Amino acid sequence: MFKNYIIGVDWGTTHLRAYLCDISTSGDTHLIAVEKGLGVSKQLLSFEDSLFDCIGPWLKLYGKLPIYLCGQIGSSIGWHEAPYLPCPINPHKIKNDFLSFIVRGHKVSIIPGISCCLGDEDFDVMRGEELQILGWLKLNPTHQKGHYLLCLPGTHTKWVLIVDGEIKLFKTAMTGELFDLLSNQSILIQKDESSFNFDVFLNGATKTLNSELGAFSHSLFSVRSKQLFSKLNENNAASYLSGFLIGSDIRAAINASQWNIQSFQSIEIIGAPHLSDCFAQVLSLKNIKSRVHNVEKITLLGFSGLR
Amino acid sequence: MFKNYIIGVDWGTTHLRAYLCDISTSGDTHLIAVEKGLGVSKQLLSFEDSLFDCIGPWLKLYGKLPIYLCGQIGSSIGWHEAPYLPCPINPHKIKNDFLSFIVRGHKVSIIPGISCCLGDEDFDVMRGEELQILGWLKLNPTHQKGHYLLCLPGTHTKWVLIVDGEIKLFKTAMTGELFDLLSNQSILIQKDESSFNFDVFLNGATKTLNSELGAFSHSLFSVRSKQLFSKLNENNAASYLSGFLIGSDIRAAINASQWNIQSFQSIEIIGAPHLSDCFAQVLSLKNIKSRVHNVEKITLLGFSGLR
Numbered sequence: 159m160f161k162n163y164i165i166g167v168d169w170g171t172t173h174l175r176a177y178l179c180d181i182s183t184s185g186d187t188h189l190i191a192v193e194k195g196l197g198v199s200k201q202l203l204s205f206e207d208s209l210f211d212c213i214g215p216w217l218k219l220y221g222k223l224p225i226y227l228c229g230q231i232g233s234s235i236g237w238h239e240a241p242y243l244p245c246p247i248n249p250h251k252i253k254n255d256f257l258s259f260i261v262r263g264h265k266v267s268i269i270p271g272i273s274c275c276l277g278d279e280d281f282d283v284m285r286g287e288e289l290q291i292l293g294w295l296k297l298n299p300t301h302q303k304g305h306y307l308l309c310l311p312g313t314h315t316k317w318v319l320i321v322d323g324e325i326k327l328f329k330t331a332m333t334g335e336l337f338d339l340l341s342n343q344s345i346l347i348q349k350d351e352s353s354f355n356f357d358v359f360l361n362g363a364t365k366t367l368n369s370e371l372g373a374f375s376h377s378l379f380s381v382r383s384k385q386l387f388s389k390l391n392e393n394n395a396a397s398y399l400s401g402f403l404i405g406s407d408i409r410a411a412i413n414a415s416q417w418n419i420q421s422f423q424s425i426e427i428i429g430a431p432h433l434s435d436c437f438a439q440v441l442s443l444k445n446i447k448s449r450v451h452n453v454e455k456i457t458l459l460g461f462s463g464l465r
Numbered sequence: 466m467f468k469n470y471i472i473g474v475d476w477g478t479t480h481l482r483a484y485l486c487d488i489s490t491s492g493d494t495h496l497i498a499v500e501k502g503l504g505v506s507k508q509l510l511s512f513e514d515s516l517f518d519c520i521g522p523w524l525k526l527y528g529k530l531p532i533y534l535c536g537q538i539g540s541s542i543g544w545h546e547a548p549y550l551p552c553p554i555n556p557h558k559i560k561n562d563f564l565s566f567i568v569r570g571h572k573v574s575i576i577p578g579i580s581c582c583l584g585d586e587d588f589d590v591m592r593g594e595e596l597q598i599l600g601w602l603k604l605n606p607t608h609q610k611g612h613y614l615l616c617l618p619g620t621h622t623k624w625v626l627i628v629d630g631e632i633k634l635f636k637t638a639m640t641g642e643l644f645d646l647l648s649n650q651s652i653l654i655q656k657d658e659s660s661f662n663f664d665v666f667l668n669g670a671t672k673t674l675n676s677e678l679g680a681f682s683h684s685l686f687s688v689r690s691k692q693l694f695s696k697l698n699e700n701n702a703a704s705y706l707s708g709f710l711i712g713s714d715i716r717a718a719i720n721a722s723q724w725n726i727q728s729f730q731s732i733e734i735i736g737a738p739h740l741s742d743c744f745a746q747v748l749s750l751k752n753i754k755s756r757v758h759n760v761e762k763i764t765l766l767g768f769s770g771l772r
Contacts, residue, residue: 171652234693235655242693273694281690314686330686332651339646344639345478348542374681375710376717379621379637383588386541386549387580403682410683 160220163190165213166461169231170286171313172197176212178220179458187462189454191216198230205237206261217264226464228269229286232257242273242283246324249292253464269464274327276416282330287316290428293460294451295323307422309411309448311404311429311437313338317411327416331407334433337400346381347395354432356439358394362401363440367409374406400436408440424449428456467527470497472520473768476538477593478620479504483519485530486765494769496761498523505537512544513568524571533771535576536593539564549580549590553631556599560771576771581634583723589637594623597735600767601758602630614729616718616755618711618736618744620645624718634723638714641740644707653688654702661739663746665701669708670747674716681713707743715747731756735763 162183167176174195180188193212201208209227210217217223232240240257249272256267271285287310294308295301302323310316313335318328341347365380366373381399384390390398412419419425424447427434434450441448469490474483481502487495500519508515516534517524524530539547547564556579563574578592594617601615602608609630617623620642625635648654672687673680688706691697697705719726726732731754734741741757748755 279691279696280684280687281694281696282686283690283693317683329683330690331682332685333682335651336685339650343646343650344642346639371717371720374717375638375640375713376624376636376721377587378639378643379589380587383590383637384586386590387588389586389588406682410678410681413678414683 160223163220164224164226164461164465165216166289166458166464167209167213167225167227167231168229168286168289168457169227169236170197170229171199171235174208174212177458177461178213178216178223179461181462181465187458189458198233198236205231209266210262222264224465225264225266226256226269226461227266228289228460232268232271233285236268238268240268240270242271245272245274245328246321246326247272248324249288249295250463252288252292267464272325272328274325276327276329282328284316284318284328284330287318288325289460289464290453290456291318291320291325291460292463293456293458294426294428295320296459296463297451297456305417305422306426307411307417307419308426308428309437311427311433315407315437317414319417329411329414329416331410333403333407337403340378340381340403341396341399346378346399347392349392349395354400355394355397358390358397359401359436360439360443362398362403363405363408363443364401366402366405367440367443369409378402401440404436404440408437408444412444412446419446423447427451428453467530470527471531471533471768471772472523473596473765473771474516474520474532474534474538475536475593475596475764476534476543477504477536478506478542481515481519484765484768485520485523485527486768488769488772494765496765505540505543512538516573517569529571531772532571532573533563533576533768534573535596535767539575539578540592543575545575547575547577549578552579552581552635553628553633554579555631556595556602557770559595559599574771579632579635581632583634583636589635591623591625591635591637594625594635595632596767596771597760597763598625598627598632598767599770600763600765601733601735602627603766603770604758604763612724612729613733614718614724614726615733615735616744618734618740622714622744624721626724636718636721636723638717640710640714644710647685647688647710648703648706653685653706654699656699656702661707662701662704665697665704666708666743667746667750669705669710670712670715670750671708673709673712674747674750676716685709708747711743711747715744715751719751719753726753730754734758735760 176193178191255270258267306320308318315331319326427450438448483500485497562577565574613627615625622638626633745755
């Protein structure tokens with residue numbers, strides 16, 4: 159009766175999200191339940207105890223189920239280290255390289271990450287996003303043919319070039335991590351913002367987006383100096399900083415030598431709703447179309463694609 | 466007998482350095498004693514108690530002396546807020562706008578900061594560096610004529626354009642603060658470096674310095690990914706990051722629209738010795754000559770110029 163149930167766990171650095179899903183034979187995925195927990199870097203218990211605290215009740219109800227883990231739980235700071243599979247690669251191939259082990263009588267499979275070499279001793283890596291890419295490929299059969307550029311914003315933005323259903327290459331921008339560090343611990347912002355100000359966000363984005371030379375190093379301090387001269391309300395400083403950083407990220411994507419951003423019909427954005435909208439709006443400042451996808455739906459499709 | 470003694474206090478965000486100096490009538494400055502203390506953001510006592518803990522013994526020995534404070538002590542997070550004087554300005558004019566007050570019977574003068582408007586609602590500010598610029602101008606009478614570009618590395622790098630003895634404009638880069646945040650609190654560096662590796666530093670600098678497009682956003686993550694693929698020893702990651710950030714800072718100075726860096730005979734560097742050498746070496750990668758000055762000597766010359 160529960161033979162189509164699986165447990166998929168997206169276990170990143172800061173969050174754990176466990177999904178109990180029913181995958182019909184037609185491939186449709188129904189979400190039965192969700193549980194949340196602490197990320198890899200925030201563990202108080204052992205990884206094993208944390209996992210079973212979270213999904214134990216489901217196992218009691220439904221017995222043995224396939225358990226898939228993706229994200230930083232498979233990294234050098236995680237539970238067991240899963241390999242990185244090199245690009246170019248069809249994401250379906252991650253199914254051939256699970257790191258599987260038995261714990262408390264249940265089989266747990268950690269999904270491998272993906273790596274790519276951008277030449278000149280330059281490498282890049284992802285863990286967790288490969289599952290969402292798999293989900294995006296399942297979303298529509300047309301995604302298996304042609305060139306696509308995916309943008310997955312988060313702690314680290316991943317820009318992923320897909321060619322005929324394969325991950326060709328990708329690039330990481332530390333936009334979210336920089337925002338966290340600079341908004342909480344730098345001289346730039348003394349006061350918490352009251353709420354997100356969209357106009358100010360776009361001002362910040364324009365600052366870096368339209369810079370011919372990459373204004374990062376010599377313009378970041380403007381976040382503070384504008385406040386000193388009443389050109390930026392201190393309650394809006396975080397909105398401006400967010401725009402500044404996302405503008406810089408998108409400017410780099412526009413200028414990337416690895417693809418021609420104008421050649422894509424739209425950029426496929428997969429991330430948290432507000433953040434995805436922010437990226438879409440800054441892209442639209444440069445007349446670049448984008449489609450924002452429902453990240454949970456894509457993630458569940460990814461887990462269902464592992465069977 | 467002590468009528469030529471002054472006390473100069475460089476009181477920044479993280480450090481306090483108090484100098485007792487003897488200024489001869491010929492303008493030569495002799496350092497009599499130095500005391501160190503905590504910066505503005507690290508105070509455990511009141512600013513008044515901290516100052517007198519530090520310089521009280523000198524006052525007991527020598528009586529009333531002129532006391533000059535510069536740096537963040539005059540900012541909104543300091544003791545009393547001194548104004549910013551707008552560019553272009555001859556640094557000697559800071560003598561006309563001391564914020565002076567009496568405390569425990571002694572007259573204390575806080576030196577004003579300097580601001581500049583770079584157009585388009587863009588402002589910049591400095592506090593403390595104006596004193597070193599004053600010292601540099603006193604170092605050699607030839608500095609009063611012609612164009613010079615000063616580079617003052619530190620928590621924030623200041624690039625200062627001097628024209629005929631006036632501060633024409635300047636730009637701030639948060640290079641030092643970014644290094645502190647990223648080396649201590651980001652995913653980039655997991656382990657402390659054992660020691661500075663100069664070759665690795667130059668590799669990092671080349672990465673951003675030679676980037677046509679400003680590689681900041683999409684290349685910063687290389688500090689981590691190179692370690693994962695054994696292209697960078699984790700003990701050298703901080704050296705690489707330092708080079709990466711300084712390269713980005715200098716690249717922006719080379720491309721700045723406000724000056725033509727090739728038009729200067731040499732860049733005048735005023736900062737801590739190791740950091741100054743790092744900037745000089747990266748400039749030399751682009752065949753740009755520089756002169757590294759003794760920062761303490763320049764600072765004392767600055768204080769002596771206040772009389």
